[in-house]
Amino acid sequence: MMNMMMLIIYMFFMSCLLFTTLYKHLLVSLMTLExxxxxxxxxxxxxxxxxxxxxxxxxxxxMTVCEGVLGLTLLLLLVRFKGTDKVKLINLLMW
Structure with a gap:
């Protein structure tokens, strides 16, 4: 039981590290959030x-499913209107 908890905590911190390093594309960010x-x-x-x-x-x-559906909907709208899912090209203040 304790080994399983340590594995889950390790996976959580590694996925948080992935989320902070892989932020160029919105789809990859959504996958790491999942x-x-x-x-x-x-x-x-x-x-x-x-x-x-x-x-x-x-x-x-x-709540997880609702978050995933909302993220994919925003990704679809972003790709439809901007043509890319790169986060560096998005200015959220002008949207």
């Missing part, structure tokens, strides 16, 4: 399993 959410889901599942509150995991998964 990996972070998967790690958080595993982490909360381990604790909620001990407390017998597994049904709270469904709320977390619902």
């Amino acid at each position: 990996i972070i959410m998967m790690n958080l889901m595993l982490f909360t599942y381990m604790y909620l399993l001990l407390l017998k509150f597994e049904y709270f995991l469904m709320f977390f998964l619902l």
